[in-house]
Amino acid sequence: MEFRIIKAPSQGAIDILMRRKGSARTETPPCMEAVGLVQGRMIEMVVAADIAEKAVGVTVEDIRGSCPQNMILLAIFGDTASVESALRDIKNKAEEGMDIC
Template sequence: MKIQLINGVSQGTMGIISRKIGEKKLVERILQNEFAAVGLCQGDVISILEASDIAEKTSDVVVTEISGVCPQHIICLAILGDITSVETSLAAIESRLMSK
């Protein structure tokens, strides 16, 4: 699994993310600059589902799938929130999934 943290996310990057998700209410929140950080996780479906569960249970974040086209069944997860919450979620994901 690949994991990346972006602090102080630019409006352009958030625009790209908003066009790649299907949840209209979440898109509105993204475009209103509600989130200061985004954590990105890319991996197979099972790992991404587990990462999503870990992130939401660890801190006050919003998770969503970023849609793309990949024949290898690799998907991407966006973890949105304030910087500390996203960092905490990513650390928990790395601790649990990268040690397997």
């Protein structure tokens, strides 16, 4: 998995993400002070999306990859502290989630 954070994202970068989002949601995320990006294989991204959804103060969007059904990028919008905290959660829990099988 790979992680990036963009602080005060430009309109151009937000447009690139919004043109590719998977959900049908039409309202823009309430806070776009920062955007966290997570990229990985599909199985990792489903788990990461679940962890991010359970974090507070962030909005999660799956960004479509080379075909509509293939999610390879997750965008997490919110204030900087919340986005950083959600990314840290994904990083820590993704490894721990593997010991069940």
